[in-house]
Amino acid sequence: MRWAPVVALLAGCYAPLAPEGAPCGDGLRPCPTGQMCNPADNRCYDDPQPGVDAPPRDSTSVDAPSSSACVPRRLLTGGTDVTAQGWTIERSGAGTITYSPGLTTLTTTANARQLIVLRGAFPPDRWALQITGELVATGGCTPNNAAAAFMASFHDPSGDATDYARMLCVAESNIAWGDGTSSLMVAFNSVGTIKLERTTTTIAGIKATVQATNGQASITAGPFTSNGAVAIGDQSTEPGLDSTMRIVSVDLMCP
Numbered sequence: 001m002r003w004a005p006v007v008a009l010l011a012g013c014y015a016p017l018a019p020e021g022a023p024c025g026d027g028l029r030p031c032p033t034g035q036m037c038n039p040a041d042n043r044c045y046d047d048p049q050p051g052v053d054a055p056p057r058d059s060t061s062v063d064a065p066s067s068s069a070c071v072p073r074r075l076l077t078g079g080t081d082v083t084a085q086g087w088t089i090e091r092s093g094a095g096t097i098t099y100s101p102g103l104t105t106l107t108t109t110a111n112a113r114q115l116i117v118l119r120g121a122f123p124p125d126r127w128a129l130q131i132t133g134e135l136v137a138t139g140g141c142t143p144n145n146a147a148a149a150f151m152a153s154f155h156d157p158s159g160d161a162t163d164y165a166r167m168l169c170v171a172e173s174n175i176a177w178g179d180g181t182s183s184l185m186v187a188f189n190s191v192g193t194i195k196l197e198r199t200t201t202t203i204a205g206i207k208a209t210v211q212a213t214n215g216q217a218s219i220t221a222g223p224f225t226s227n228g229a230v231a232i233g234d235q236s237t238e239p240g241l242d243s244t245m246r247i248v249s250v251d252l253m254c255p
Contacts, residue, residue, distance in 0.1 A: 020035065020043070020044060020045050020046060022035075022043065022044040023043060023044075024037035024043065024044050031044035032044065034046060036072070036073070036074055036251075038072045038251075038253060045072050069123065070122060070123050070126045070127060070252070070254035071252075071254065072251070072252060072253050072254050073251070073252050074249065074250075074251055074252075075118055075121055075129075075230070075250040075251060075252050076104070076116075076118070076247065076249060076250035077249055078102050078103045078104045078133075078246070078247050078248045078249055079099050079100060079101050079102045079103055079104060080099070080104070081099070082097065082104060082116050085118075086118055087116045087117060087118045088116070088117050088118075088119075089114070089115075089116055089117075090113070090114070090115045090116075090117055090157070090158065090231070091112070091113065091114045091115075092112060092113040092114075092158075092237060093108070093110060093111060093112025093113060093114075093237065094108065094109045094110045094112045095107065095108045095109075095112045095113070095114030095233075095234065096108075096114075097114075097116070102248060103246045103247070103248060104246070104247045105136075105244065105245070105246050105247075106232070106233045106234070106243075106244070106245050106246075106247065107242075107243070107244045108147070108233075108234040108242045108243055108244075109242050110242070111237050111238065111239055111240070111241065111242065112234065112237065112242065113158065113234055113235065113236060113237045114233045114234050115149075115151075115154070115158075115159075115231045115232065115233040115234070115235060116231065116232050116233055117154050117229060117230070117231045118229065118230050118231075118250075119154070119228070119229045120228055120229070121228055121229060121230050121252065122226075122228050122230075122252050123228065124198075124225065124226045124227065124228050125198070125204075126198065126254055126255070127152075127197065127198055127226070127228075127252065127253075127254070127255075128195060128196070128197035128198070128252070128253040128254065128255050129150075129152060129195065129196045129197070129230055129250065129251070129252060129253075130193055130194070130195045130249075130250070130251045130253060131150055131193065131194045131195075131196075131232065131247065131249075131250050132191065132192070132193045132247075132248040132249045132250075132251075133191065133192075133194075133245060133246050133247040133248050133249075134188070134189070134190055134191045134192070134245065134246045134248075135148055135170050135172070135188045135189055135243070135244075135245050136189075136243075136244040136245060136246060137242075137243060137244045138170065138171055138172060138242075138243040138244075138245075139240045139241040139242050139243060140169075140171040140172070140240075140241065141169035141171050141176060141178075141180075141241075142236075142238060142241070143178075143179060143180050144161070144164040144165065144178050144179060145164075145169075145178075145235065145236035145238045145241055146164075146167060146168075146169035146170070146178060146234075146235045146236055146241070147169075147171075147234050147235075147236060147240075147241035147242055147243040148169065148170040148171075148233075148234065148243040148245050149167045149168065149169055149170070149178070149231070149232070149233065149234070149235040149236075150167065150168040150170070150194055150196060150230075150231075150232055151163055151166075151167040151168075151229075151230065151231040151232070151235070152166070152167075152196045152206060152224075152226050152230060153166065153224075153225070153226040153227050153228075153229060154227070154229040154230070154231040155227060155229075158235070159231065159235060162224075162225075163231075164178045164179070164235070165177065165178050165179040166178060166179075166206050166221055166224045167235065168194065168196065168208050170188050170194075170245075172187065172189065173185065173187050174186065175188065175194075175208070175210055175219075177208075177219070177221050181221055182219045182220075182221065183219070184208075184210055184217045184218075184219055185217075186210045186212050186215065186216075186217055187212055187213065188210065188212050189212075189213075190212070190213045191246075191248065192210065192211050192212035192213065193210070193211045194208065194209070194210050194211075195207075195208070195209040195210075195211075195253075196208050197209075197253075197255060198224075198226070198255075199220055199222060200255075204222065204223060204224065204225070205220055205221055205222020205223050205224045206220065206221055206222065206224040206226075207219070207220045208220075230250070232245075232247065232250070233245070
């Protein structure tokens with residue numbers, strides 16, 4: 001009889017966790033509490049709190065890539081303060097960030113630059129970033145300049161030439177690499193997804209797949225080496241290159 005209180009105590013402390021790997025997606029039940037649906041394989045995985053893997057934001061970690069194994073997770077949830085999720089705001093000029101239910105809106109005017117940046121977001125040798133959002137307005141692209149940019153590498157203070165060459169520039173009717181080497185005739189003017197990922201070719205490069213209202217298409221470029229940081233927003237201070245974009249979510253996947 002002396003064991004009964006111990007057994008009762010253990011039973012009261014036990015909280016079973018749902019196993020990972022359950023199928024999810026359209027037409028299926030949502031993932032258990034504490035898990036997220038990975039769009040790469042439509043399976044449920046544990047969902048850490050936003051920003052838990054982000055390194056301290058100091059001068060010693062500015063360009064340091066993450067050395068941990070790739071773990072699928074939500075990097076940004078729209079409608080929630082980006083700084084509370086581990087992102088920093090790199091701004092020069094008249095840029096604003098506003099929040100509404102499920103949406104984070106990035107706006108620049110008067111030739112401002114404004115990027116939200118998450119450093120140490122993924123290990124450079126294995127990663128895929130999926131951005132869900134919508135382009136509201138943009139001044140477009142010029143070589144190595146983008147009013148609406150998605151960058152899979154970012155070096156302080158505002159990106160370097162390599163970052164710019166391999167960023168994805170989103171215009172009203174097409175999407176192109178920053179150096180203009182190739183582009184897609186895809187309109188990102190309603191909610192869609194952009195997936196940036198490391199290619200598995202002999203010379204590792206970068207691949208962009210865009211799913212929008214007028215179809216899906218992909219382009220690749222290489223070689224490309226990331227430092228594990230992601231940046232989103234208006235990258236340029238060139239005249240006329242302002243934009244407004246809405247972000248629903250940013251997810252890290254691990255191909």
